[in-house]
Amino acid sequence: MTGPPADLVPRLDLYRERVRAALDARLPPASREPTRLHEAMRYAVLGGGKRVRATLVYAAGETVEAPAPRLDPPACAVELVHAYSLVHDDLPAMDDDDLRRGRPTCHRAFDEATALLAGDALQTLAFECLATPSPGLPTDQRLAMVQTLAQASGSLGMAGGQAQDLAAVGHVLDLAGLERMHRLKTGALIRASVRLGALTGEDLATRALEDLDGYARCIGLAFQIQDDILDVEGETEAIGKTRGSDAARNKPTFPSLLGLEESKRRARDLHAEALEHLDGFGPSADTLRWISAFIVSRAS
Amino acid sequence: MTGPPADLVPRLDLYRERVRAALDARLPPASREPTRLHEAMRYAVLGGGKRVRATLVYAAGETVEAPAPRLDPPACAVELVHAYSLVHDDLPAMDDDDLRRGRPTCHRAFDEATALLAGDALQTLAFECLATPSPGLPTDQRLAMVQTLAQASGSLGMAGGQAQDLAAVGHVLDLAGLERMHRLKTGALIRASVRLGALTGEDLATRALEDLDGYARCIGLAFQIQDDILDVEGETEAIGKTRGSDAARNKPTFPSLLGLEESKRRARDLHAEALEHLDGFGPSADTLRWISAFIVSRAS
Numbered sequence: 001m002t003g004p005p006a007d008l009v010p011r012l013d014l015y016r017e018r019v020r021a022a023l024d025a026r027l028p029p030a031s032r033e034p035t036r037l038h039e040a041m042r043y044a045v046l047g048g049g050k051r052v053r054a055t056l057v058y059a060a061g062e063t064v065e066a067p068a069p070r071l072d073p074p075a076c077a078v079e080l081v082h083a084y085s086l087v088h089d090d091l092p093a094m095d096d097d098d099l100r101r102g103r104p105t106c107h108r109a110f111d112e113a114t115a116l117l118a119g120d121a122l123q124t125l126a127f128e129c130l131a132t133p134s135p136g137l138p139t140d141q142r143l144a145m146v147q148t149l150a151q152a153s154g155s156l157g158m159a160g161g162q163a164q165d166l167a168a169v170g171h172v173l174d175l176a177g178l179e180r181m182h183r184l185k186t187g188a189l190i191r192a193s194v195r196l197g198a199l200t201g202e203d204l205a206t207r208a209l210e211d212l213d214g215y216a217r218c219i220g221l222a223f224q225i226q227d228d229i230l231d232v233e234g235e236t237e238a239i240g241k242t243r244g245s246d247a248a249r250n251k252p253t254f255p256s257l258l259g260l261e262e263s264k265r266r267a268r269d270l271h272a273e274a275l276e277h278l279d280g281f282g283p284s285a286d287t288l289r290w291i292s293a294f295i296v297s298r299a300s
Numbered sequence: 301m302t303g304p305p306a307d308l309v310p311r312l313d314l315y316r317e318r319v320r321a322a323l324d325a326r327l328p329p330a331s332r333e334p335t336r337l338h339e340a341m342r343y344a345v346l347g348g349g350k351r352v353r354a355t356l357v358y359a360a361g362e363t364v365e366a367p368a369p370r371l372d373p374p375a376c377a378v379e380l381v382h383a384y385s386l387v388h389d390d391l392p393a394m395d396d397d398d399l400r401r402g403r404p405t406c407h408r409a410f411d412e413a414t415a416l417l418a419g420d421a422l423q424t425l426a427f428e429c430l431a432t433p434s435p436g437l438p439t440d441q442r443l444a445m446v447q448t449l450a451q452a453s454g455s456l457g458m459a460g461g462q463a464q465d466l467a468a469v470g471h472v473l474d475l476a477g478l479e480r481m482h483r484l485k486t487g488a489l490i491r492a493s494v495r496l497g498a499l500t501g502e503d504l505a506t507r508a509l510e511d512l513d514g515y516a517r518c519i520g521l522a523f524q525i526q527d528d529i530l531d532v533e534g535e536t537e538a539i540g541k542t543r544g545s546d547a548a549r550n551k552p553t554f555p556s557l558l559g560l561e562e563s564k565r566r567a568r569d570l571h572a573e574a575l576e577h578l579d580g581f582g583p584s585a586d587t588l589r590w591i592s593a594f595i596v597s598r599a600s
Contacts, residue, residue: 028455037455037463088420091393093412112393116416117463120388120423121455127427128450131443143431143443150428155328155337155421163334163417 008290012055019054019079020046022072026129040110040118041125045083048101052223052295053078056193059287060212064201070136074145074196077126078189081153084122085189087115089162123153137200145196152192161185165251173252179221186227187220194288211277215288218274223295225267228253232260234299267296308590312355319354319379320346322372326429340410340418341425345383348401352523352595353378356493359587360512364501370436373429374445374496378489380426381453385489387419389462423453437500445496452492461485465551473552479521486527487520494588511577515588518574523595525567528553532560534599567596 023045030039054075061071090097090105091112097105107115130145151157161184168181194216198209232255254263274292278285323345330339354375361371390397390405391412397405407415430445451457461484468481494516498509532555554563574592578585 032456034455034460034463034467036467037460041455084420088416091416093391093393093416113466114463116388116391116393117455117459117466119420120384121459123420123423124450124454124459127446128454131447131450139443140439143439143446146427146443146446147431150424150431154424154428155334155341155417156332159417159421159424160334160337163337163414166413166417167334167336 008287011287012291012294015055015058015075016051018058018068018072019051019075022076023079026076026125036110036114037117037121040106040114041122043109044087044106044115044118044122045080047103049079049083050298050300051079052291053082053189053193055291056190056216056288057197059285059291060194060197061200062287063208063212063281063284064198064204065284066197066200067136070134070200071197073129073132073134073137073142074149074193074200077129077145077149078193078196080122080126080129081149081158081189084119084126085153085158085162087119087122091115094162094166141199144199148192148195148199152188157184157188157192158186161188168252170250171252173257175257178252178254178257182221182224183217186224187217190220190223191216208280211280212288214277215274215292218270218277219292219295222267222270222274222292225254225263225270226296226298228255229260229263229267230298230300231255271296308587311587312591312594315355315358315375316351318358318368318372319351319375322376323379326376326425336410336414337417337421340406340414341422343409344387344406344415344418344422345380347403349379349383350598350600351379352591353382353489353493355591356490356516356588357497359591360494360497361500362587363508363512363581363584364498364504365584366497366500367436370434370500371497373432373434373437373442374449374493374500377426377429377445377449378493378496380422380429381449381458381489384419384422384426385453385458385462387415387422391415394462394466441499444499448492448495448499452488457484457488457492458486461488468552470550471552473557475557478552478554478557482521482524483517486524487517490520490523491516508580511580512588514577515574515592518570518577519592519595522567522570522574522592525554525563525570526596526598528555529560529563529567530598530600531555571596 027042027045028038030042032038057075057078058068058071061068086100087106089095090100091107098108099105103109106118126149127146130142130149134142153159155163161181164181165185168177173181191213194212195209198204198212231253254266258266271292275289278289327342327345328338330342332338357375357378358368358371361368386400387406389395390400391407398408399405403409406418410418426449427446430442430449434442453459455463461481464481465485468477473481491513494512495509498504498512531553554566558566571592575589578589
């Protein structure tokens with residue numbers, strides 16, 4: 001692989017547009033009561049973003065040859081959980097951020113109470129997406145998806161990672177502690193995204209599922225390292241939030257513990273390791289391979 | 301029915317103790333990392349409460365002769381959703397309450413960020429309870445429960461009612477508007493509790509499900525009217541929060557719109573209507589009948 005295949009960028013764009021349309025259809029219209037809540041939910045979800053988690057669902061679905069419509073519910077569900085976590089994370093009680101994806105954060109555009117409720121209702125909608133009958137997705141697969149998403153999002157997953165992150169501010173955290181925190185905070189939902197896509201396949205071998213999970217663990221951590229690198233090196237405009245905001249908050253980061261160059265090397269190593277996990281797959285895993293490359297080379 | 305059967309009070313106590321033990325088993329131990337988050341989750345859930353929603357699940361289960369162990373997952377799920385909503389509702393951005401069930405609210409006992417995350421993780425755990433395999437609960441029933449709970453909790457249910465409640469502070473709200481708000485804010489989860497219990501039965505007739513739903517709609521509203529009455533008449537110690545706090549906040553209430561006596565008459569009428577909906581049921585609905593009586597006569 002010397003460069004992405006010509007159809008990769010359009011394919012990722014297609015997936016992004018696909019999940020945006022699916023989310024748009026599943027979110028109640030802004031005209032429906034309570035209108036302010038629905039406006040805030042739509043603002044938080046439809047305002048852009050890289051849709052990394054949704055594209056991982058679709059790309060993992062490619063490896064098991066699942067038709068795209070079957071992947072819409074889990075793709076929406078992971079984006080809804082991600083969006084809810086950002087809305088709550090930005091609140092004054094947490095990170096107190098004013099800017100997200102280059103726009104005012106949800107509580108700045110609306111108000112704190114509305115943002116709190118919008119986050120709550122987005123989480124609920126994620127589970128509703130998976131529970132609502134959908135063509136081609138049998139009951140047992142959908143229930144397994146609810147379980148996977150819940151385990152990845154709760155106190156032993158994403159929310160637990162956020163709690164560890166809070167506890168770490170102003171404290172000394174070693175590399176192992178930082179990795180442990182990020183494996184939950186961002187890693188758990190990224191792993192779940194790959195697993196949810198893979199779950200739509202029939203008769204997937206346990207070994208293949210483990211390989212995909214190994215891939216997902218690597219890119220989850222690489223994603224966070226690249227985030228930390230961009231917080232040091234990126235342009236505020238491109239990353240959509242204030243540069244250096246993590247460092248200013250005295251949050252431990254990979255560059256602060258490892259240095260910038262060593263952090264970049266670590267991200268590249270994780271990318272290579274991610275690709276190794278896909279050795280047993282043919283061209284059906286090419287999109288996953290190129291998402292991994294995108295994760296460590298992205299500028300925003 | 302001239303008085304509750306001798307075994308009713310012990311039976312309700314049994315259900316309360318049953319759901320408490322089931323919740324205790326499903327909540328991660330406080331010793332598990334992140335410990336502060338797990339402590340806060342346990343504090344918010346295991347600190348008492350009337351467990352009205354859980355007892356409704358068990359009592360609705362009686363009408364379809366479901367064994368109690370089959371009812372533990374939905375009983376836990378409704379209590380977890382209720383607990384999460386109270387934790388978030390008490391936050392400074394919402395009601396800013398210091399006292400709940402006679403103890404400091406979660407964010408006062410811990411901190412705002414921890415309370416926010418604890419509420420988030422409790423909602424997740426509610427769905428995980430329903431998705432985790434459980435003896436006697438087939439996959440399709442559990443998935444239907446996820447859907448029912450999600451619809452009742454989201455922006456067109458409980459969270460939507462809270463948004464309407466926020467929008468109503470300081471505004472003129474007529475009786476129809478107040479009822480509409482409460483049918484979502486507290487009513488939706490109470491209806492879901494009865495429905496979840498009924499869903500554990502096999503081959504329940506549509507008519508029976510509709511009757512149970514009619515019952516649940518009546519007691520849901522009666523519950524809220526009695527809450528408003530207690531806010532005027534109750535003792536701070538008994539109701540576990542500051543008396544008159546709704547009135548002080550300029551929130552519209554049933555007594556403020558109807559007067560106290562008319563509010564009491566309305567609660568009694570709803571109780572009578574709730575019982576009528578159960579006319580087609582025999583003694584298997586006696587616990588539901590007495591829960592209705594308890595709701596309009598309770599002092600806390």
